[in-house]
Amino acid sequence: MDTxxxxxxxxxxxxxxxxxxxxxxxLTMAMGIxxxxxxxxxxxxxxxxxxxxxxxxxxxxLRQQRPLAGVTAQGFSPLEMADYxxxxxxxxxxxxYHNMWFVLLGRGEPERVQTGVVSWxxxxxxxxxxxxxxxxxxxxxxxxxxxxxxxxNSFWRSRFGGDPRVVGQVFEMNDRPHTVVGILPPxxxxxxxxxVYMPVSACPxxxxxxxxxxxxxxMVQAFGRLRAGASIDxxxxxxxxxASNLQQAYPENYPASAGFTATAISLRDExxxxxxxxxxxxxGAAGFLLLIVCASVANLMLARLLQxxxxxxIRMSLGAGRWRLIRQLLTESTLLAFAGAAVGLLxxxxxxxxxxTLADRFTTRSQEISLDGTVVLFTxxxxxxxxxxxxxxxxxxxxxxxxxAIQEGGRxxxxxxxxxxxxxxxxxxxxSFVLLIGAGLMLRSLVRLQAVDxxxxxxxxxxxxxALNFTKYTTPPLRxxxxxxxxxxxRDLPGVRSAGGAGTFPLNEGGGFLTGVRIQxxxxxxxxxxxxxxxxxxxxxxxxxxxIPLLRGRLIDERDIADRESVAVISESMSxxxxxxxxxxxxxxxxxxxxxxxxIVGVVGDVRSTLASQPSSTFYRPLAQxxxxxxMFLARTSGEPSLMIQQMRDAVYAIDPQQPxxxxxxxxxxxxxxxxxxxxxxxxIGVFAAIALLITAxxxxxxxxxxxxxxxxxxxxxxxxxxxxxxxxxxxLAQGLRLVLIGLVLGGVAAAALAGTVRTLLFDTQPTxxxxxxxxxxxxAIVALVACLMPARRASSVDPLVVLRGN
Numbered sequence: 166m167d168t169x170x171x172x173x174x175x176x177x178x179x180x181x182x183x184x185x186x187x188x189x190x191x192l193t194m195a196m197g198i199x200x201x202x203x204x205x206x207x208x209x210x211x212x213x214x215x216x217x218x219x220x221x222x223x224x225x226x227l228r229q230q231r232p233l234a235g236v237t238a239q240g241f242s243p244l245e246m247a248d249y250x251x252x253x254x255x256x257x258x259x260x261x262y263h264n265m266w267f268v269l270l271g272r273g274e275p276e277r278v279q280t281g282v283v284s285w286x287x288x289x290x291x292x293x294x295x296x297x298x299x300x301x302x303x304x305x306x307x308x309x310x311x312x313x314x315x316x317x318n319s320f321w322r323s324r325f326g327g328d329p330r331v332v333g334q335v336f337e338m339n340d341r342p343h344t345v346v347g348i349l350p351p352x353x354x355x356x357x358x359x360x361v362y363m364p365v366s367a368c369p370x371x372x373x374x375x376x377x378x379x380x381x382x383x384m385v386q387a388f389g390r391l392r393a394g395a396s397i398d399x400x401x402x403x404x405x406x407x408a409s410n411l412q413q414a415y416p417e418n419y420p421a422s423a424g425f426t427a428t429a430i431s432l433r434d435e436x437x438x439x440x441x442x443x444x445x446x447x448x449g450a451a452g453f454l455l456l457i458v459c460a461s462v463a464n465l466m467l468a469r470l471l472q473x474x475x476x477x478x479i480r481m482s483l484g485a486g487r488w489r490l491i492r493q494l495l496t497e498s499t500l501l502a503f504a505g506a507a508v509g510l511l512x513x514x515x516x517x518x519x520x521x522t523l524a525d526r527f528t529t530r531s532q533e534i535s536l537d538g539t540v541v542l543f544t545x546x547x548x549x550x551x552x553x554x555x556x557x558x559x560x561x562x563x564x565x566x567x568x569x570a571i572q573e574g575g576r577x578x579x580x581x582x583x584x585x586x587x588x589x590x591x592x593x594x595x596x597s598f599v600l601l602i603g604a605g606l607m608l609r610s611l612v613r614l615q616a617v618d619x620x621x622x623x624x625x626x627x628x629x630x631x632a633l634n635f636t637k638y639t640t641p642p643l644r645x646x647x648x649x650x651x652x653x654x655x656r657d658l659p660g661v662r663s664a665g666g667a668g669t670f671p672l673n674e675g676g677g678f679l680t681g682v683r684i685q686x687x688x689x690x691x692x693x694x695x696x697x698x699x700x701x702x703x704x705x706x707x708x709x710x711x712x713i714p715l716l717r718g719r720l721i722d723e724r725d726i727a728d729r730e731s732v733a734v735i736s737e738s739m740s741x742x743x744x745x746x747x748x749x750x751x752x753x754x755x756x757x758x759x760x761x762x763x764x765i766v767g768v769v770g771d772v773r774s775t776l777a778s779q780p781s782s783t784f785y786r787p788l789a790q791x792x793x794x795x796x797m798f799l800a801r802t803s804g805e806p807s808l809m810i811q812q813m814r815d816a817v818y819a820i821d822p823q824q825p826x827x828x829x830x831x832x833x834x835x836x837x838x839x840x841x842x843x844x845x846x847x848x849x850i851g852v853f854a855a856i857a858l859l860i861t862a863x864x865x866x867x868x869x870x871x872x873x874x875x876x877x878x879x880x881x882x883x884x885x886x887x888x889x890x891x892x893x894x895x896x897x898l899a900q901g902l903r904l905v906l907i908g909l910v911l912g913g914v915a916a917a918a919l920a921g922t923v924r925t926l927l928f929d930t931q932p933t934x935x936x937x938x939x940x941x942x943x944x945x946a947i948v949a950l951v952a953c954l955m956p957a958r959r960a961s962s963v964d965p966l967v968v969l970r971g972n
Contacts, residue, residue, distance in 0.1 A: 173496060180501075186469055187501065190462055194505025194551060196856050197458030199512030202536070202544040204451040206513060207444060207520050209543070210534035211437050217352050217533070219292020220390065224432040225400060227259070227387035229408065233424035234693040240383035243365075243376060248411060249387065249427075255403040256389035256429075260284035263385045264357050265368065266795060268634040268825055270337040272324070277632045277825040278338075281359035282368040282385075288315075288349075290390055298332040298347030305364040312343040312367040318351040320360040339369055340636035353529040355436055356386065369635070380418045388432070400429045423693040440527035442925045443846055449922065450603060450853045453596050457857045459551055460589040460596075461864045463558040466498060467586050468871050491557075498556030499549060506548035510536065513544075519845065526842040558585070586868050587904055593864055594908025595915060597857040598945060602916040604854035605937040606923055607847035610930040614843060617928075619671045620772030620780065622712030623832035627806035628670065629813055630828040632795040637821075644792035645727060647820060652704045654816040655800050660809060665707030666788060666798040671772040672832070672839045673797065677701045677783065684743055685753040685762055692758050698739055698782040699774075700756065702791045708734075708769060710801045711832075718750045718767030725787035732787065734767040739782035754784070776839055777928050799832070806831045846926065858945070862952040869901045870956035880960050894961040901953035902946070909942050 180187040215221055227249070229239040241249070241261065250259045261284050269276045285306035293300070295315065305313055316331065325331045335342045343363070365371045376382040391400060408427040412419040419425040437444075513536060524531035631651065638644045648666060655664035668677055681695030705722045708715065716737060725732050733754065740749045753762040763786070771780030788796065802809055810829045817826040873880075880893055920932030930937075 173500065177500075179497060183469070186465065187504075190465055190501045191504045191508060193458055193461055193465070193860060194502055194548070195508035195512060196860070197455040197509075198502070198506050198544060198547055198551065199509030199516075200451045200454050200853060200856075201547055202506075202509055202540060203513040203516045203520060204444075204447050205543050206517070206536055206540045207524055207534050208448060209537075209539055211440060211444070211524060211528055211530045214533060216433055216436070222431070222433055223391040224291065225256070225389050225391065225397065225429040226432055226435055227256075227389055227404060227427065227429050229383070229425070229427045231423035231425055231693065233422060235697070236423075241385050241387045242380050242382045243371070243385070244378070244380045245383070245411070246385065246387060249404070249407055252407045252410060253389070253400075253403055255392055255395040255400040257392050258286060258290045259387055259389040260287045260290050261365065261385040261387055262287065262356075263371070264359055265370065266632045267338050268632070268636075268823070269361075270823065272336065275634075275823045275825040276324075277630070277827055278320070278360040279357065280368075281354075281357065281362040282365055282371055283362055285364050287362075287388075290388065293349060293352060295347035296350050297329045298345070300347050300349075301362075301364050306366050308366055308372055310364070310366045312338070312341055312363065313346045314338075314343045314367075315347040315349060315362040316345060317354065317359055317361065318349050319358070321348050324360075339367070343367065351532065353436070353531075353533065355432065355529055358529060380415060389429070397429060397431060404429055420691070420693050422691045436530055437528050440524060443523075443527065443842075446603070446923055446926060447846070447849055449919075450600060450850050453600050454853045454857055455547070455551070457593050457596050457600075457860055459554050460593045461860045462498075462501075462551075462555040464586050464589050464864050464868065466494070466555055466558070467589075468867060495553060495556040499552030502548040502552030502555070503545065505551075506544050509548075510541065510544055513540075519849070523842065523845040523849070526845075558589075586871075590861075590865055590868050590904045591908045591911065593857075593861040594905050594945070594949070595912035597854070597861040598909055598912025598941065599916045599919065600850070600854040600857045601941045601945060602912075602938060603923060604847070604851040605941045606927055606930055606932060606934060607843070607850050609934060609937055610927040611840070611843050611847045613930060614776050614928045615840060617773065617776045619776060619836070620713060620770055621671050621832070623672075623836050625803070625806050626710065626799055626801050626832040627809055627813070628673075628797050628799045628828070628830055628832065628835070629810075629817075629826055630795065630797055631666075631817060631824070631826050634824060635794055637823075638794070641792050642727060644794065645789045647824075648704065648788055648792055648796055650820055651798065651817060652706060654819065655798060655813065656706060658800070658809065658812050658816065660802050660804055660812075662801045662803055663706050663710045664798065664800040665704045665710045666796045667703040667707050667785075668701050668793045668796060670711060670797055670799060670832075671774060672776065672835050680756045682743065682784075683755045683759060685755065685759075696742065696782075698743075698784055701783060701785045702788045702793050702796075703734075703785045704788045707799070710799050713772060714770040716768045716770060718765075720767055720769070721785065721787045726789045729790075731761065731763040731790055732766045733763045733784045734769055735765055735785075736769060736780065736783040737771045738780045739784055740768050742782050776836075843926070843928070858948060862948050865901055865904070865949055866952040866956060868904075869897060869953050870959070872900065873897060873956045873960040876960075890961040894957050897957035897960045898950070898953050901949060901957070905946060905949040909945065913938060913942070 216224070218224060227241070228237075229241060229245070230237050231239060240263075243261070246259065246261050249256075253259065262281060264279060264281045266277055267280050269278045283301070285301040285303050288295075288300040296318070298315075300315055301313065304310055314336070316325075321327060321331065329348065331345050332348065333345065335344050337343070349362075370376060371384065376384065389400075391397070404427040408419075408425055412421070412425050517534070517536065521531050521534050524534060631648075633644055633647060638647060652664060652666055655661060658664075677699040679697045680700050681692060682698045683689070683695055703721055705720070705725075707713075708720050718734070721732070721734055735743075735749060743749070743754075744752065749765045749768060752765050754765065755762050763784075765784075769785070772783070773780055798813070800806070800809060800813065807829075813829070814826055817824055880888075883893065884890070916938070917933055924932050
């Protein structure tokens with residue numbers, strides 16, 4: 166301990182005499198350590214932390230599949246849920262879930278709430294305890310039971326201000342009173358972030374006789390928990406056996422041609438499945454940045470060591486052993502690393518909102534990200550490792566003879582360190598090149614994604630969501646009457662150029678639903694193998710409002726009402742898929758195996774549900790003939806679209822004051838949200854690459870400057886013997902650019918080897934995109950040239966008389 170205190174005091178004295186050096190090292194370390202702490206906080210919160218549920222690793226998602234029909238995730242019917250509960254030997258407490266939108270009344274304006282409909286023991290399976298009141302009991306699940314609600318924590322805080330007295334209050338929903346019985350803790354909800362939860366008996370659709378007794382009413386998802394001693398593989402075999410029993414018992418419901426089966430996947434894996442590739446890339450980028458930081462700081466320590474060699478040699482002559490000096494160097498580097506870690510934590514804290522926003526696009530576990538004790542411990546472990554590495558590199562044995570410094574004044578020993586410093590610069594350039602390639606590919610991909618034509622015009626269009634109260638609008642004619650009246654009112658608003666509605670629109674979260682399509686006159690095939698298309702419903706004016714062009718035939722118009730011929734407008738992709746060699750206009754299609762036929766009256770341009778997806782086969786039904794409960798209305802305005810919000814809201818209330826309306830967004834905002842995840846990822850990798858480029862350029866300039874300082878006598882002699890300033894300038898630049906060229910070659914090989922890791926994050930861009938590699942190499946070479954230019958100019962300005970006189 167006495168020796169450690171002596172080393173610490175000596176280190177602090179050294180830093181006090183060299184504040185600039187200490188500050189440069191601390192700041193450089195802070196950038197590398199802070200980046201790794203920030204990314205690790207995400208890894209820890211999303212991937213490594215146990216699920217906030219009881220025995221979270223034993224929780225499974227169950228899925229039925231029809232692989233021969235191309236269906237990999239099919240829901241369950243209530244009858245099937247009962248079968249799996251009775252026959253499964255590896256699972257306990259199988260529960261069901263689905264979600265719906267309902268209208269909540271009794272709190273001022275009517276409110277549309279997302280509602281999770283679950284088994285009574287749903288929260289018991291997950292081990293979730295309420296923070297107030299209770300969850301559901303077995304009696305709540307029975308048909309005819311009193312309707313009860315459990316509030317999510319976020320809905321409780323945002324709508325009720327966190328007031329626990331809401332438990333026991335009664336609200337109207339689905340045309341009946343619902344009593345709030347409990348409030349959930351702040352936990353990640355899966356698969357949806359719901360506002361409230363109700364038992365299946367309170368859902369008018371799930372509790373209806375038609376759903377409860379129909380084996381094909383597959384409207385729910387299923388979750389289960391492994392029994393003690395059971396494995397996931399065993400549960401998969403078990404579920405497949407149950408599915409085989411069902412296929413044998415009910416062949417009419419499970420045709421052999423579809424290949425019906427069932428399987429299970431880990432809930433933990435599913436919660437983060439979409440985020441893992443992005444997180445792996447960010448973690449790799451942060452790791453590369455830390456390598457560059459280590460190399461840069463090691464170079465700084467080497468430069469500092471060369472200035473201290475005479476001091477260290479004197480200490481050795483006074484009896485200090487080599488390991489005693491090495492321990493002093495390690496103490497200094499580790500102390501600097503700890504200071505860098507403290508500053509790095511501040512950087513990590515500053516980036517936390519950005520990281521949570523990115524994670525929120527992929528997983529509901531984003532709110533678990535925090536700088537907790539584990540992250541802080543990781544930060545200082547990384548700092549310790551970094552300190553040891555950068556302290557050990559200058560102290561590697563056999564590099565210099567410290568004793569010779571007493572006689573030579575440090576001039577003869579510098580060459581021994583030159584190769585090591587040059588090697589570190591080569592490593593920095595190589596790793597920087599890899600990071601810059603990643604950033605360049607992400608940027609190129611983002612630019613191409615932004616340039617994608619979604620098939621619509623997003624300028625001056627605002628959307629709103631209208632979810633009809635099904636207890637009031639109980640029949641298709643009532644729904645069609647409301648939707649038609651609202652479309653007419655919106656078109657008549659001052660400042661509205663056109664208006665229309667549809668089930669959804671391109672770039673909006675969630676698309677239409679897929680259905681098998683039979684074409685009249687074409688050869689009949691097994692219903693399970695029918696080609697599938699996306700079905701939408703639209704009002705007259707929708708296509709003009711969003712800018713989908715008419716290619717042939719006509720659009721949906723006022724003639725297309727309930728008691729007229731059933732018609733549809735199809736997309737160009739559907740025309741190519743279903744009518745490759747025929748004219749689709751006048752042809753008829755069916756979605757119910759020929760029971761009802763729909764005439765095709767027009768072909769419109771393709772649209773993309775997301776910018777990264779390809780146009781799909783889609784057909785549009787008139788909303789008056791197929792009135793949805795939830796419709797997105799859009800208005801194209803002559804001015805700023807957001808100024809129309811209140812007028813559009815008033816248009817809804819003028820028809821029905823108790824009809825909720827929400828989700829007002831311009832289509833430009835919708836497009837921006839669809840780009841947010843790739844933009845944030847590109848931004849983070851770009852920041853890492855920019856920091857790496859800055860550190861590398863600074864390190865390169867430092868190495869060349871130090872070399873110039875050590876070789877000043879040589880340059881003076883050369884110039885005294887006739888060398889020109891231009892030749893000296895060229896010599897120094899060549900020295901720096903030679904290191905850069907070697908680094909570029911090594912970095913190019915490494916980048917090509919790692920190219921496949923970023924493939925899943927790229928759009929329309931190859932991981933080995935040649936223009937990106939060439940462009941990054943040119944940028945890095947230019948930065949290196951600029952970094953070398955200043956010390957090179959200083960070398961060329963040496964006065965040979967002054968140098969020779971001084972020696």
